[in-house]
Amino acid sequence: MSTDQRPLRVAVFCDVYLPGFRAGGPPVSISRIIEQETQADVRVITRDRDAEQTQPYPIAAIRDWTPYGRAQVAYLRPGARDWPWAIRQMRDWQPDLLYFNSLQSPWFSLLPHLLHRVRLLPASQVLLAPRGETSQGARQLKGLKKKLARPLIKQLINHPLTWHASSDREEAEIRNWWGGPTKESHHMLVASDPPPVPASQPSQPPYRQTTRIVFASRIDRMKGLLELVQALQTIEIHIDLHVYGVIRDEKYWRECNEAAQSLPANVAFHYFGEYSPTKVTSIMSDADLFALPTHGENFGHVIAEALSVGCPTVIPDTTLWSPLVSACGFLIESDEDILNALNQVANLSAKERSSLRERCWLAYRDFYREAAQNQSLFSTTVESPRVTT
Numbered sequence: 001m002s003t004d005q006r007p008l009r010v011a012v013f014c015d016v017y018l019p020g021f022r023a024g025g026p027p028v029s030i031s032r033i034i035e036q037e038t039q040a041d042v043r044v045i046t047r048d049r050d051a052e053q054t055q056p057y058p059i060a061a062i063r064d065w066t067p068y069g070r071a072q073v074a075y076l077r078p079g080a081r082d083w084p085w086a087i088r089q090m091r092d093w094q095p096d097l098l099y100f101n102s103l104q105s106p107w108f109s110l111l112p113h114l115l116h117r118v119r120l121l122p123a124s125q126v127l128l129a130p131r132g133e134t135s136q137g138a139r140q141l142k143g144l145k146k147k148l149a150r151p152l153i154k155q156l157i158n159h160p161l162t163w164h165a166s167s168d169r170e171e172a173e174i175r176n177w178w179g180g181p182t183k184e185s186h187h188m189l190v191a192s193d194p195p196p197v198p199a200s201q202p203s204q205p206p207y208r209q210t211t212r213i214v215f216a217s218r219i220d221r222m223k224g225l226l227e228l229v230q231a232l233q234t235i236e237i238h239i240d241l242h243v244y245g246v247i248r249d250e251k252y253w254r255e256c257n258e259a260a261q262s263l264p265a266n267v268a269f270h271y272f273g274e275y276s277p278t279k280v281t282s283i284m285s286d287a288d289l290f291a292l293p294t295h296g297e298n299f300g301h302v303i304a305e306a307l308s309v310g311c312p313t314v315i316p317d318t319t320l321w322s323p324l325v326s327a328c329g330f331l332i333e334s335d336e337d338i339l340n341a342l343n344q345v346a347n348l349s350a351k352e353r354s355s356l357r358e359r360c361w362l363a364y365r366d367f368y369r370e371a372a373q374n375q376s377l378f379s380t381t382v383e384s385p386r387v388t389t
Contacts, residue, residue: 007041010378011090011123013108014101018068019057020050021276022246024218025301026131028277029166030101032194033377034071040378043093044068045086046108048075052248065089076107083111090121097382098123099164103130103153104146113156127189127381128157129164132298134177137222140295154178160185162381166192166299167320191377192320193299195308198368202310202361203285207350210238210268211342214287214311216275216302217294219256220249224293229259231293231338232267237346239267244275244283284311288353289345293332294319308368310361314341324367328360 016023018031034042048060059066060075063085067073074089076082098116102109109128115121132138139146163186165171171190175182182188205212217223225243232239247253260269275283280302284290290306291314297303303321306313313329315321322331330341348356 007039008097008378008382009093009095010037010040010042010097010099011093011095011121012042012044012071012099012101013112014044014046015105015108016051017044017046017073019059022051022053022218022248022274024246025297025299026101028301029131029193029299031069032196035069036194037070037376037378039376042071042378043089043095044071044073045112046073046075048077051246087115087120095123097125097127097378099127099129099378101129101131103128103133103157104149110153110156117156117159125382126159126161127164127378128161129166130170130174130177130298132170132296134170134173135296135298136173137295139177141221150177158183162187162189164377164381165190169318169320170298189377189381191380192371193301195304195368195371196301198308198361198365199281199285199310202354202357204354204357205286205288207353208288210240211346212240212242212286212288213342214242214244214283214290214306215292216244216280216283216290217292219243219245219247219253221252222295224295226252226256226259227293227335228291228338229256229263229269231335232263232342233259235264235267235339235342237266237343239342239346241267241269242283242287243269243271244273244279246274280305281309285309287311289314289342291315291338291341293338297321304364307360307364310357310364312345312356312360314338324363328356328363 012030014026014030016027018027020027048056057075063082065072065074074086076086098121100109100112112121116123116126163174165174165188168190171188215225215228219225232241263269284306290311292303293316297319300319300321303313303315303319313325314332315325317331325331332338332341
């Protein structure tokens, strides 16, 4: 049967997929892309367990396909033992497009790239999403190792492909990572990930004398929790800092705790542990302010979740959401900017807080309406591979 007579076949490769959540935004991004691809037949090849976990998901079948949403998912055990099966499955199925959701993942980007180069993984098109790995902040973490690996990765992906950048900023980061003009056979597709649906109305937490700030993200050096805690060392108003997230860097978490022990008596620090994506709406709805002094975001789903319920947001001017937040939230460059944002929110009356939340919600709703009109990522790649938006 020709591709004109059947749905587009897309094989998606990623380190972590649903029901996993400890990897942060990428599983959410990928699942939302798949759910909007109503005209495509999608199969996902991923690990059989969440990030940094030793036990597989209860639903993970061995060498079989598990339905999850609109996709069929192959949950592979650690190591190479299930890859011969996966290769046979792909050769029998004959996908039209391979979608790699990492630039650096050994098992779910570099290996399948190599298999495609030696013609063991068939497909006429390749779509590559670096998921923030080319940002300056990400490149600085384990910088020497990544610098040494870059020439090898460039050689491996030295074949026709389309880059998926989530924003114009990420497109520039990709070109900077490449270190000069990209190859003529490399094309750029700039398309934002599907954002969460806005709430039917802005949330309205109870007016409190103590301002509740929420940090909700994975806990590592990229996300900036330490900078947030350090900024609160000199604040004079009463603050409750609620921290949610997977601890991905134990040394960094110890540094955050040590800084928290030096906070003044008017600042309370609470850690509530890991959270699942289903809890984000309620967390943001009850917060007076969401603060994320991140060093880099590919998309920033948690920022979108906050804005979708009208929660005012504090972020640097380095994300996809910065233009929107500039109209209804607070952009920061320094600890002083964080303090100014917190003091401004704390000094708002109940009516003024409600008005600010409505502005955030309306701005996000308008963004969502425009973003919802975007066409299929997969079809655009296959039908118009030379897209330079």
